[in-house]
């Protein structure tokens with residue numbers, strides 16, 4: 001229906017109505033304002049006006065026949081109303097059109113309503129849209145495009161925008177379609193003969209492709225290009241692919257194919273090689289969250305960032321899914337969407353619960369933990385989902401703690417800031433231990449007939465876990481105790497320059513107690529120098545390389561010949577460095593390829609150390625925080 005000339009529409013409607021009424025038994029020209037069947041009061045009134053006008057106008061069309069003359073006052077009144085209606089064009093038709101628009105707008109899903117109409121509006125696929133825009137701008141159109149990527153990231157949408165851009169009469173400077181000219185409008189309304197969307201899943205036979213080939217021969221009806229969009233192209237049968245290959249090899253100049261698929265590996269290589277391939281990316285949580293917030297704002301819906309984040313997370317990188325979920329959320333909550341309601345609707349664990357859990361663990365609030373679990377059960381959450389969410393949450397905290405930044409979190413800014421603040425309260429070794437226990441709990445819950453009990457036990461274990469002390473710290477403490485209490489000296493050398501969890505050097509030769517730093521200084525310096533190289537630092541940390549003072553000589557001992565080769569090259573430089581720092585007192589550094597088992601890994605030594613730690617500090621064995629423990633995660 002055209003917006004302009006609603007007066008014409010008005011007349012047409014009235015005429016239609018008059019024809020209809022004349023076939024019925026009731027004469028329409030009674031002039032009564034009684035509502036007639038199927039029509040509103042105002043229509044009936046207007047009809048009476050037309051009837052009056054028709055009976056008064058001598059040049060009236062023959063079909064406006066009155067059966068009964070109207071009294072003059074009613075006739076005048078009717079004419080007046082009709083004139084006013086026609087002049088102001090306020091028309092009932094226009095009103096109805098608006099109403100119909102509003103009504104239909106209510107039924108359009110957000111995913112359809114907010115479907116991008118230009119390349120620039122496609123979210124998160126700049127690498128594709130920029131290329132296509134430039135191709136349109138420069139007129140370098142390939143004969144076939146292959147759009148790959150997960151569902152709901154904009155493949156078909158981009159194909160449609162491309163279709164408009166190719167046939168648009170007023171392409172913008174940037175290569176965007178105008179969406180106003182007749183071809184654009186035709187494609188938008190889905191009645192263009194030049195753009196054909198084919199569902200590969202249901203038209204997958206060779207006959208379908210042959211028909212397509214036949215129709216492809218004919219030039220476009222109005223635009224410059226004929227564009228075939230084949231969705232889910234991987235569903236085509238092999239013979240259909242072969243038939244398609246024929247036309248892809250020698251396509252008519254006016255043909256452009258867009259093949260869209262979620263599974264490019266199922267498309268034969270011969271087809272792929274004839275296409276320009278574009279890989280659509282899964283959208284990041286941040287992109288989806290930002291888009292949801294934008295759409296919600298435009299729709300007049302209050303959607304807090306954490307609620308948007310929850311929807312985005314559930315959508316798993318698909319913008320269409322996210323918008324469908326937003327639709328559902330609006331239906332569920334109305335124009336105000338609180339995160340609480342979403343947890344009910346989506347059945348996901350909100351970040352608030354996770355933060356409360358880690359706070360309870362930190363404070364060793366056992367009562368709080370049990371209440372939390374009860375709350376989770378009462379709200380009907382899946383406990384497996386909860387423990388998975390907790391593991392992910394701990395991983396985020398570990399990432400922030402380990403790097404001191406939030407760059408490894410795929411979060412909206414607000415939530416990332418919350419993680420950054422929370423991570424300040426934890427120590428990395430504790431988080432690592434919790435993570436290990438959480439993993440163990442998850443495994444145990446999977447096979448347990450009582451997952452709730454397993455979860456509670458796991459959480460309590462995590463809460464009661466002693467604060468993890470770094471191995472180096474413990475050894476230092478041990479050494480200090482030895483100095484004070486005359487316990488059997490073990491005198492391991494602890495390097496502060498190296499990273500946590502490391503003990504370098506093995507058991508040193510028996511020495512009388514003496515200031516540690518006087519002896520350890522050259523050794524520490526050498527370790528520092530070695531530690532400047534990331535690879536050597538790792539070798540030191542993992543015990544592959546050891547620094548041992550033997551008399552006046554510093555021994556670099558290793559069991560690996562490749563390590564020896566590396567060190568052989570560096571040795572002169574190291575020696576020079578040592579001499580420049582320590583002067584004439586610098587010890588000689590020597591290399592030794594040892595075939596014997598290293599003292600560090602000898603079980604006896606470790607056992608003795610463990611025993612001593614247990615007796616001295618009342619220490620308990622916790623999941624390992626050593627390098628070995630970390631790599632198991």
Ligand SMILES: [Zn+2]
Pocket residue numbers: 167168169170171177178179180181182183184185
């Ligand atoms: Zn256009």
